[in-house]
Amino acid sequence: MMRNVTTKRLNGRLRTIRGLVVAASLLAGPSVVSSAVIAYGQEVAGQQAVDLKSDVLQWVDELDADSLSKRKAAERALIDAGPAALEFLPKSKPGISIEAVERLSRVRKTLMQQRTESETESDAIRVMLDDVSTLGDALEAISRDSGVEFDHDADVSLAIDPVATPLSFWHAVDLVLDQANLDINFYAGDESTLKLVSRDPERPSRVDSAAYAGVYRIEPTAVTSRRSLNNPTLSGLNISIEIAWQPRVTPIGLTLPIAQLSGELDDGEKLKPQESGETIDVATNSDIAFSEFFLPMQLPAGQPGKIESLSGLIRALLPGKKQTFEMPLSNVGEKTLIDSMTVEIESLRPNGPLHEVRVGIELKDADRSLESHRHWIFENEVHVLRKDGSRADHLGYEVYRQTAAGVGIGYLFDLGDTAGESKLIYRSPTAVVPSEVSFVIQDILLP
Structure with missing residues (x-):
């Protein structure tokens, strides 16, 4: 053979x-x-x-x-x-x-599918902190292994203990931040940068507060109980959750099936979810690597002091590797296929002093990614490269077509008389793969 x-x-x-x-x-x-x-x-x-x-x-x-x-x-x-x-x-x-x-x-x-799964699995990176001694060393090691940068004003000479075993991204970050007495301001970062800030003196350990599952970090932040005296069916226990994902791996269509939620109380009783629907939908954004939601649970009958364990399931579509499409604006009607994604310049036409470039994007096996969760495709990088090498960013866009497998988007550019000699640069994940991971949160104190 x-x-x-x-x-x-x-x-x-x-x-x-x-x-x-x-x-x-x-x-x-x-x-x-x-x-x-x-x-x-x-x-x-x-x-x-x-x-x-x-x-x-x-x-x-x-x-x-x-x-x-x-x-x-x-x-x-x-x-x-x-x-x-x-x-x-x-x-x-x-x-x-x-x-x-x-x-x-x-x-x-x-x-x-195999290639996309491999790419998304590799996105759940492992960080090595075996050869670090300072905060500067540790943050550099995390950036080296993950591609995520850190913006901070902390003393980089602060002592950090090395760890011999590989760690998930968030576990590594939390271990370092606990030792450096730092926290994260998600709103001040971006898709690939985390802003580190001084920690509130009352803030408990990040490692002890969180659960880690795949690319996710899950932390309960508040528990509120409600007892309705004249309508007991309205009684309940809501657990506020902060979920963070590894920057640069923004999940699409993040949901938690309510039927999969279950808990164990310290008095031996079970904690069950309320009958409030089938799933919890969690909003995601590529520029802010976290979101907040609450878990609707039934009010316990006794007087438990804490939830010993709370388990559930996270479902999402994870994006594959980003690829770059380069298409001359003169090639109207020509399609470019990379992996599962096809991009086509459908038309180029004047729009007042500007030019409108109509782009059709189709994704084979899109699953739910282009239905109610299509916002990710509008966040993709799009610009025009002029003949002289200068870059023209789009000045706005309008969606003119939406289907289960694709969208049509008209982008406005100021191109002058160079439109016919310019190229459209479109950068996007070219495949998505379903992801499902279990999580367990332990020791949640009750009011």
Whole structure:
């Protein structure tokens, strides 16, 4: 088989390079060894790409094989090859059967889903604080591993204890802020920057107050109980919650199913949700990495002192990696496809002294992301690059079409007489993937 031939060929090269490395180490020292190893790595990577392309094209041909078992095996082999095979999949293949077209479509959809899931999983980064000793070191390490910056006026020489094990983003941030006596002002930051401020003296430990789940940090901030004497059905216990997500990973359509909420009280009784609907919808915004809501629970019958544990489920669509679309404004009607997203300049026309650029955006397998939760697409970066290299930001937009799978947006630009020689730059996540994580909050004091 092709795999065996490839493996033998690469093993032969490996033995040859190993021999060269040993000889080089005897004659010229470690620097030559390093160069040889790097060169070998580059050669192997290039050869693997060539071999993968050859395999992918062969498997695509076998999607139309005479034998059903061979067709199924080819589809499975393409999926097992993983997202790296996507760049070698043909967009279409003339002359193949309808069944082969359907199999190729399934393969592409599965591999794109795998790639998006991989990207969103990698967004739930792990932070290493094993080699830090000061606040400056710790914040630099978090920025290095997450891409999130910190705006602050604190003393960077403050001592911070190192941590040997990898931490989630929010756990790492909270450990550092607890030691530095700092807190976060979410309203003063932006999509990739957190503003650090001095902590209120009465503020409890951030680590002890929060639960961590995936890219989220969940913290109860207040508990209010209400007993209605003339209509007991109106009695209840509301738990105010602050939920933060890792900056640069803004969830889409964040919801909590009420039926999944449950709690344990310190008197041994269960805490149940009120019958107030099916889900709790949480508003999200890319510039502010947190939101607030409350959990509607039934009023306990006894006199418990605290909720020992409160569990639930967070559902959302997480955006995949952002990609950049570059399209000449002169190419009206030409579509550009990246991953699951298609962007088209539908028209370019004068609008008084300005120009209106009408852009159509379609997202395959959009799920709920372009229904009631489509606000994220209006926050995408859009500008025009003029011929001289200068940038023109849009002066406003109007939505002229909305469907379950796409939108049409008209952007206004001041382009003068350079419109026909300019390019539209559109930057957006090109896929979304459903995400579901459980959380448990412990030791919530009751009034």
